[in-house]
Amino acid sequence: MKKQNSLSLSSFEIKSLILLCISFVFLNSCSTYHQIPNVKPHELENTLTSKQKLSLSNSVEKIVNAGGNHYRKKAIIKQLSSFGLEENTRQERIDWLSVQKNIIVDISGESDSLIYVVAHYDKTDANPLKAVSIYLNGLLDPLISWSYTTQGAIDNATGVAVALQLAKSIAERNNKFSYRILFAGSEESGLRGSRAHVARLSLEEFDRIKFVVNVDVVGVKGKQNCVYDVSENSLKKLAISVANENSMDLGHGIMPAIGGGDYVPFKKSSFGLDFYRSFKYNSIGSVLPQRSYFTKKKSTKIINFSACELLDIGDYVASTILLPVGSIHGFRDNIKQVDLDKLYEMYQLINLFLHEEEKSITAN
DSSP states (O other), X not given: OOOOOOOOOOHHHHHHHHHHHHHHHHHHHTOOOOOXXXXXXXXXXXXXXXXXXXXXXXXXHHHHTTOSHHHHHHHHHHHHHHTTOXXXXXXXXXXTTOOOEEEEEEEOOSSSOEEEEEEEOOOOOOSHHHHHHHHTTTTXXXXXXXXXXXXXXXXXXXXXXXXXXXXXXXXXXXXXXXXXXXXXXXXXXXXXXXXXXXXXXXXXXXXXXXXXXXXXXXXBXXXXXXXXXXXXXXXXXXXXXXXXHTTOOEEEEOOOTTXXXXXXXXXXXXXXXXHHHHHHHHGGGGGSOOGGXXXXXXXXXXXXXXXXXXXXXXXXXXXXXXXXXXSSSSTTOSGGGBOHHHHHHHHHHHHHXXXXXXXXXXXX
């Protein structure tokens, strides 16, 4: 989940924050392997549901324990390979002034019509070093992401785990639609990964897109999963209908003013909008040359799934004073906040949602 940052700190405050961050890094370095609480693998072996829950749990844990953003990317590629999707997987550079990459999985169907599933894999902290990196469009992230106090568990190992499991399920069946799963990098640096990806798509390829499903911060302990108000109305209604028919708990969320996600460039993009987004999220970084500026007017339907009541007062404080005290982008985002049952329900709901779309093309 992307939030705007603002920088207004005294020299003393900056030094204090750096010392606090170093303390968190030291404590984190002494940690053991992080696991989702109350998950007993020997009890999750027999049924399909149990196997899928265990797979989701394994994905979250492997990403969380991988380390910085570069290693999170490698953990995803390894998991895709274990699912037999190595030949379907490719990577793309995000921008000229970045070493980060997107991961793309293509699964062909009977139709050229394309459904996207998107989840960003990078994590971030609200701290002064990240603020500097933001101004450089995330250029420093590979060097500093290992030091973040956040585990990036709910933001967004949860969304990645759901997208991984969907990729596995989609690849195992015959599909009317073609699917593309995009594991976007640099979301936390101004939606860089998704913006650059959309810019690369020709108008002909973009027109193939039926809709985009974005999964960002789901399966959170103590919170409902929600379909958000930014979603296209017909898709939102279908998701709610699927949830009701299958007795699933799905709420309706309103995107916070400082929030955003990788659905944004898909929903609507142009040179003017892309430059505005770069200035909004990266400030002076917007003057640096960016691949995404070379885009044409594009627009498609999107649906966004995230936890309800996404941010709390700590997130607003964090974005103001750059202290990592929010529910995301700081030490409070850890694997103990992942609810495996809610995570599985999110996967199952989206899977059933896609089944309904598959049935609709058959009916037509």
